[in-house]
Amino acid sequence: MATIHPSALVDPAASLDDDVEVGPYAVIGPGVEVGAGTRIGPHAILEGPSRIGRDNRIHAHAVIGGAPQDKKYRGEPTRLDIGDGNTFREFVTVNRGTVQDAGVTRIGSDNWVMAYVHIAHDCIVGDHTILANTVNLAGHVQIGDWVILGGYTGVHQFCKIGAHAMTGVGTVVLHDIPPFVMASGNTAAAHGLNTEGLRRRGFDAETIQALKQAYKTVYRSELTLQQARSQLASELEALSAAPAGTSADALRLFCDFLGMVSRGIVR
DSSP states (O other): OOEEOTTOEEOTTOEEOTTOEEOTTOEEOTTEEEOTTOEEOTTOEEOSSEEEOSSOEEOTTOEEEEOOSOTTOOSOOOEEEEOSSOEEOTTOEEEOOOTTTTSEEEEOSSOEEOTTOEEOTTOEEOSSOEEOTTOEEOTTOEEOTTOEEOTTOEEOTTOEEOTTOEEOTTOEEOSBBOTTEEEETTTTEEEEEOHHHHHHTTOOHHHHHHHHHHHHHHHTSOOOHHHHHHHHHHHHHHTTTSOTTSHHHHHHHHHHHHTTOSSOBOO
16 A cells, blocks of 8 residues: 555555655545556645556645646647656656647656656656756657756757757757757757767767768758758668668768658758
8 A cells, every 4th residue: 555644645545666755745636547656745636537657756745637738729638648667856847748748758768867846738848867856848849868957948849859969058049950969058949969968878979970971961061951861861761771770870960850850940
């Protein structure tokens, strides 16, 4: 049976695994599912419909699964889906989706979400990300795996940030950030590749060099984005016979992202 502090309020229509701990004055509403090993801190609020996976840590005063901050929302039964092993620090807010999108906000696994972060309706956050203090994601934002967003980063609605990208403190993101790219400033500008992060994650020298060349094609060649995509596609075709796990995979991730850009890319 879950360990629930006597002062906590847990709705009978919530579903908690036997290995869940709920701290003092926490409130868990109907339609909330919480997986084994998850710890819910004092005064935290969980609203549903929401599914929260295993081994998550939700700190004091976080509000997880609240209704979207969207004037078009009319109480439709939209969802929040959270994976395993995430940490949500104090005063984090995460909203459910809206029917104007897929109706669900999704957060993957092993993410580190620091104090006062806001993740708005219909966002998609991958795995192994770090969102530093007071990061704000507007609605419909997509964040790839291993992304690091510096403190006070603000991301405009519908923007996409590719895997392994990184922003500096106080960055204002109004356009998409391709994978592997470092960006900072108001408004955000590209400042090279996140090479140190790539080395820490096991990317070899050949792959990093291939990505540096791809970065130059997009940012230093004076080509339009469409022209740069065509050139990179030709280079990728030449690597089509390369075995899995080589620089071709990283280059393909970079090229595929450029093909999905909807708001232009940071320059």
